[in-house]
Amino acid sequence: MTAKAVEELEAPATSDAQPFLPDYLLFLTASVSAAMSEEFHEHVRTRGLRVPEWRVLACLHDDDGQMITRLARFAMIEQSRLTRIIDNMDERGLLERRSDKADRRRVRIFLTRAGAGLAAELVSEARAHEKRLIQRLPDGLGQDLKATVKRLHGVLWDGEQD
Amino acid sequence: MTAKAVEELEAPATSDAQPFLPDYLLFLTASVSAAMSEEFHEHVRTRGLRVPEWRVLACLHDDDGQMITRLARFAMIEQSRLTRIIDNMDERGLLERRSDKADRRRVRIFLTRAGAGLAAELVSEARAHEKRLIQRLPDGLGQDLKATVKRLHGVLWDGEQD
DNA sequence: TATGAAAAGATGAAAACTCATATTTTTATT
DNA sequence: AATAAAAATATGAGTTTTCATCTTTTCATA
Numbered sequence: 001m002t003a004k005a006v007e008e009l010e011a012p013a014t015s016d017a018q019p020f021l022p023d024y025l026l027f028l029t030a031s032v033s034a035a036m037s038e039e040f041h042e043h044v045r046t047r048g049l050r051v052p053e054w055r056v057l058a059c060l061h062d063d064d065g066q067m068i069t070r071l072a073r074f075a076m077i078e079q080s081r082l083t084r085i086i087d088n089m090d091e092r093g094l095l096e097r098r099s100d101k102a103d104r105r106r107v108r109i110f111l112t113r114a115g116a117g118l119a120a121e122l123v124s125e126a127r128a129h130e131k132r133l134i135q136r137l138p139d140g141l142g143q144d145l146k147a148t149v150k151r152l153h154g155v156l157w158d159g160e161q162d
Numbered sequence: 163m164t165a166k167a168v169e170e171l172e173a174p175a176t177s178d179a180q181p182f183l184p185d186y187l188l189f190l191t192a193s194v195s196a197a198m199s200e201e202f203h204e205h206v207r208t209r210g211l212r213v214p215e216w217r218v219l220a221c222l223h224d225d226d227g228q229m230i231t232r233l234a235r236f237a238m239i240e241q242s243r244l245t246r247i248i249d250n251m252d253e254r255g256l257l258e259r260r261s262d263k264a265d266r267r268r269v270r271i272f273l274t275r276a277g278a279g280l281a282a283e284l285v286s287e288a289r290a291h292e293k294r295l296i297q298r299l300p301d302g303l304g305q306d307l308k309a310t311v312k313r314l315h316g317v318l319w320d321g322e323q324d
Numbered sequence: 325t326a327t328g329a330a331a332a333g334a335t336g337a338a339a340a341c342t343c344a345t346a347t348t349t350t351t352a353t354t
Numbered sequence: 355a356a357t358a359a360a361a362a363t364a365t366g367a368g369t370t371t372t373c374a375t376c377t378t379t380t381c382a383t384a
Contacts, residue, residue, distance in 0.1 A: 019224040019225070020220060020223060020224050020285045020288070020289070021221065021224050021236075023312075024220075024289075025198070025292050025295070025296070025307065025308045026195070026198055026288070027220070028311040028314075028315050029191070029194065029307070029311050030195050030199065030238070031238065031319075032191065032314045032315050032318060033191045033195045034238055035318040035319070036187070036188060036318070037192065040188060055189075058182060058183055058186075058189070059183065062182050062184075063181070067332075067333095068332075069331080069332060069333080074183075076192065076193065076196050078373095079334095080333085080335075080371085080374095081371060081372075082333095083333060083334060084334090087334095103331095103332085103379075103380070104332095104379060105332040105333070105378065105380065106331090107332080107333065123182045126182070126188070127182070127186075130187050130188065138317060141310065141313060141314055142187070144310050145187065145191070145310050145311070145314060146190070148303065148306050148307050149187070149190040149194045149307070150184075150185075150190055151303060152190075152194045152303055152307060153184075153190050153193055155299060155300060155303065156194060156198070212340095229362075229363095230362070230363065231363080240343095241362085241363075241364095242341085242343080242364075242365075243340080243342075245363065245364060246340085246341085246364090265349075265350070265361090265362085266348080266349060266350085267348065267350065267362040267363070268349095268361090268362060268363085269362075269363065
């Protein structure tokens, strides 16, 4: 065996010691989140919506008449983008803007009848999908994850609630 | 109390029974993932990189010389976008393309010395940040989450490994 | 009650992203 | 070996997204 060959055996691709990503919380979480969501997101597109639009519907389903800033935080959408998403969903008749009487800077977003119907359907489909997804996972992995992220969500969103 | 008032008490904003999102796994996971990552992503931008670029560096740090398709899967970046991100990082001297001798369709991406240095720094900072993040969380929440997503990542990525 | 700071949304322009598809190379089939 | 199908990457063009900034309205306080 040549000196070069030995060197290559002892100095792998890159990485000194342990690989980083398989032990990095933020990567694992993002990756798991994306992988789990993929399937339902595909379904959402099938229904003629983009993922952010689905998030808006879901947020309003839970709490209709939110103002844009709050909606943006919950739906994880940057404000100016959300403004334009709302323009578009408004044109499509899914929701409507109403200016807030008490604070005229605010614009409150309400689902139309059609929007509420679509939201209700998708929410119901999402619940069913989650059930299947969790069943498909081995052990109590799904339940474990859900319990943990629920607690975490509470912790991380404390203080910035509205 | 008027009939109207009673009706309003019984029929809240939208939502019939339980709110959906606070009990929806995919939302909770995405939301927690985004919230936890925010801080470090901000740091990454401070260092002059976008998040997808940081993901590329991290992937190559662990496994240098990957082909574009594989890198795209791991870094959760659409292929044609990754091609252009690589163009750009190449121009900036962070990495370089080398065509694969054995299969000339493939382009393998290697970190330059500068790129490897930057990757190593950021990986080290990411590890430190994760430590702090986990410490900040109450109970063993951080550890719980990490253990769970690690198991899940294994399950979800089985079969599509390379 | 003026006045400056902050909050909410909207918007123009630039940058980034996506989609479909082209090109090159390899693999599988006949 | 020829040919069709598949895989890997690149690219044009259209759409989205972002960033900074503007306007309007409210809040704090001197």
